[in-house]
Amino acid sequence: NVIPRAPEDFDYVIVGAGAAGSVLANRLTEGNRFSVLLLEAGPDNEGVLEGTLPYIYPRMFGGPYNWNYSTAPTPGLGNRNGPYFRGHVLGGSTSINGMTYTRGPSADWDRLASHLGDSSWSWARIQSYFRKNEAFEAPPGPPNNRFTPSVHGTSGAIGVSLNLNNEWIVPPTLQAASEIGLPYNNDVNSGNPIGISWQQFAIKNGARSSAATGYLRQNVAGRTNLNVRVNARALRLVPNSGPGPLTFRTVEYRDETNGNIIQVSARRDVIVSAGVIDTPTLLMRSGLGDPAELRAANITPRFTIPALGNNFIEHPGVPISWSVNTTLTDDELDKDPALFAQELERWNTNKTGRLAQTSLTHIMYNRLPRNHSIFRTVSDPSGGANAPHYEQIVANKWVTLGARPAGNFIGMTQFVMAPTSTGSVKLNSADILGPPIINANSFNTEWDKAVIRHAIRSSIAYMRSPAWAPFNIQPTFDPTVADTDARLDAFVAASGFGGAHGVGTARIGRANSRPGSDVVGPDFRVKGIRGVRIVDASVLPFSPAAHAMVPVYVLAEKAADTIKGAP
Numbered sequence: 001n002v003i004p005r006a007p008e009d010f011d012y013v014i015v016g017a018g019a020a021g022s023v024l025a026n027r028l029t030e031g032n033r034f035s036v037l038l039l040e041a042g043p044d045n046e047g048v049l050e051g052t053l054p055y056i057y058p059r060m061f062g063g064p065y066n067w068n069y070s071t072a073p074t075p076g077l078g079n080r081n082g083p084y085f086r087g088h089v090l091g092g093s094t095s096i097n098g099m100t101y102t103r104g105p106s107a108d109w110d111r112l113a114s115h116l117g118d119s120s121w122s123w124a125r126i127q128s129y130f131r132k133n134e135a136f137e138a139p140p141g142p143p144n145n146r147f148t149p150s151v152h153g154t155s156g157a158i159g160v161s162l163n164l165n166n167e168w169i170v171p172p173t174l175q176a177a178s179e180i181g182l183p184y185n186n187d188v189n190s191g192n193p194i195g196i197s198w199q200q201f202a203i204k205n206g207a208r209s210s211a212a213t214g215y216l217r218q219n220v221a222g223r224t225n226l227n228v229r230v231n232a233r234a235l236r237l238v239p240n241s242g243p244g245p246l247t248f249r250t251v252e253y254r255d256e257t258n259g260n261i262i263q264v265s266a267r268r269d270v271i272v273s274a275g276v277i278d279t280p281t282l283l284m285r286s287g288l289g290d291p292a293e294l295r296a297a298n299i300t301p302r303f304t305i306p307a308l309g310n311n312f313i314e315h316p317g318v319p320i321s322w323s324v325n326t327t328l329t330d331d332e333l334d335k336d337p338a339l340f341a342q343e344l345e346r347w348n349t350n351k352t353g354r355l356a357q358t359s360l361t362h363i364m365y366n367r368l369p370r371n372h373s374i375f376r377t378v379s380d381p382s383g384g385a386n387a388p389h390y391e392q393i394v395a396n397k398w399v400t401l402g403a404r405p406a407g408n409f410i411g412m413t414q415f416v417m418a419p420t421s422t423g424s425v426k427l428n429s430a431d432i433l434g435p436p437i438i439n440a441n442s443f444n445t446e447w448d449k450a451v452i453r454h455a456i457r458s459s460i461a462y463m464r465s466p467a468w469a470p471f472n473i474q475p476t477f478d479p480t481v482a483d484t485d486a487r488l489d490a491f492v493a494a495s496g497f498g499g500a501h502g503v504g505t506a507r508i509g510r511a512n513s514r515p516g517s518d519v520v521g522p523d524f525r526v527k528g529i530r531g532v533r534i535v536d537a538s539v540l541p542f543s544p545a546a547h548a549m550v551p552v553y554v555l556a557e558k559a560a561d562t563i564k565g566a567p
């Protein structure tokens with residue numbers, strides 16, 4: 001029941017209005033050279049309070065703004081199925097995420113340049129794209145030791161700021177780092193993130209700055225060449241009929257408001273920006289991928305791409321909480337409706353207060369010591385000397401998975417930042433339009449296990465350092481789990497989660513790499529077929545040691561220039 005529409009003229013049809021799709025829609029319609037149709041499966045973000053107030057962002061994790069996926073049972077996580085969050089709303093995951101703004105280490109960008117044999121991806125040469133993305137808002141007062149002004153963009157699309165709430169937690173947070181020997185780092189986004197830094201957030205004037213607010217609402221008013229359709233879920237790409245090379249320039253989508261199925265075509269290309277899960281699944285539903293898996297799902301295979309859906313890489317994490325004797329933690333805000341109402345009133349009045357920020361203020365990055373025993377059997381998989389192996393974030397509240405007991409807490413979540421475990425995304429052959437089978441394979445390698453053990457032990461040392469003693473800090477877990485690797489592994493399996501920074505399921509490779517081993521080439525075109533490019537987190541071939549949003553924004557900014565043919 002495909003409803004033919006009057007032919008519409010678009011140069012590009014972009015599927016997915018997340019970090020990447022929004023950047024592309026904006027940049028490709030600059031200058032009125034090209035027309036773009038942007039299809040987004042989820043609803044509009046406009047007026048969604050929980051997607052605007054930074055503090056309550058976890059409320060975006062359930063309901064209509066999330067694809068509500070889960071991971072397959074994961075051995076490294078005690079065979080649990082975890083939730084796998086993905087934004088299903090204009091702005092994609094940038095409309096539901098934690099807003100942490102990290103560019104990653106210079107070593108990882110240089111690694112991407114060397115992977116592609118193209119120095120224009122190097123840290124030194126990618127700087128203009130960081131600046132196009134960023135409008136850093138310096139905190140009031142003269143430049144100080146909380147950030148380095150010279151490394152920031154100030155007129156880009158996304159507002160970036162520091163969290164100046166939670167003043168009580170700042171001195172012990174910094175002092176404890178110094179007591180365990182972690183250096184102070186003036187700016188996490190300088191290219192060298194190692195150390196403890198003030199955390200930077202995609203928050204502007206007390207509100208979330210997302211791909212939707214930054215790229216689809218600013219500077220595009222009046223662009224008649226940009227057409228955005230929400231509640232429009234692409235179901236498959238339709239191959240052109242007739243002889244000639246296999247070409248896909250038609251997208252079949254479902255209008256989720258009435259169930260109508262509609263086809264639209266692109267004169268130039270379809271650009272798939274549906275994210276690390278939905279990009280490979282959309283291509284599989286269109287007959288691309290592993291022929292045996294496609295046949296099992298009753299889909300006619302059209303082109304073999306073995307790499308599609310494989311190489312799924314995540315940053316698995318383990319949150320732990322410690323009780324403290326101060327009532328200044330955000331647990332109060334969560335459990336006291338009167339305090340919350342007071343802060344909401346403050347936010348509504350002037351966009352300030354505790355709801356204008358999250359519960360995090362600082363971020364720590366570190367590497368395993370050079371003499372760690374794991375290096376006897378595993379060579380360092382990170383990008384280089386300034387690429388962290390793990391990240392730790394202090395939170396002004398309870399963070400452990402599961403119900404919060406009475407009391408006040410601070411949390412520490414640790415992530416493996418240079419993981420070697422890889423997983424996959426596959427169609428569920430019993431329900432090809434339903435949720436795919438997501439296997440993050442968390443904590444599956446000796447390296448990942450060694451890194452998380454080290455991070456948890458260092459976290460315990462950090463919380464036990466003298467700086468926290470005045471707060472009568474106490475673990476909410478049995479700290480003797482850290483006494484042996486086996487007990488610590490069991491703790492990780494019971495309390496860890498799979499991550500939210502997925503990349504790699506449609507990875508980019510050099511122009512001359514074999515079609516099928518890499519999914520796209522440096523021009524972002526799917527190798528072996530015509531008419532389709534992919535630009536989103538799925539093309540990143542390895543996981544940058546950063547939360548993935550800025551790397552995806554910058555990838556898309558650069559891809560837009562590639563697509564426009566500009567230098």
Ligand SMILES: Cc1cc2nc3c(=O)[nH]c(=O)nc-3n(C[C@H](O)[C@H](O)[C@H](O)COP(=O)(O)OP(=O)(O)OC[C@H]3O[C@@H](n4cnc5c(N)ncnc54)[C@H](O)[C@@H]3O)c2cc1C
Binds near residue numbers: 088089102273502
């Ligand atoms: C809960 C959570 C917390 C996170 N926290 C952070 C953080 O603090 N900092 C950070 O840097 N990164 C964070 N991330 C990761 C970051 O948001 C993502 O890496 C980034 O948004 C990926 O961009 P993308 O364009 O690849 O995909 P997305 O931003 O996910 O966008 C994909 C879009 O495509 C749409 N789509 C999918 N399928 C279809 C279809 N068939 N038809 C039409 N539209 C479709 C989706 O609805 C979505 O809008 C977080 C992610 C999540 C989910």
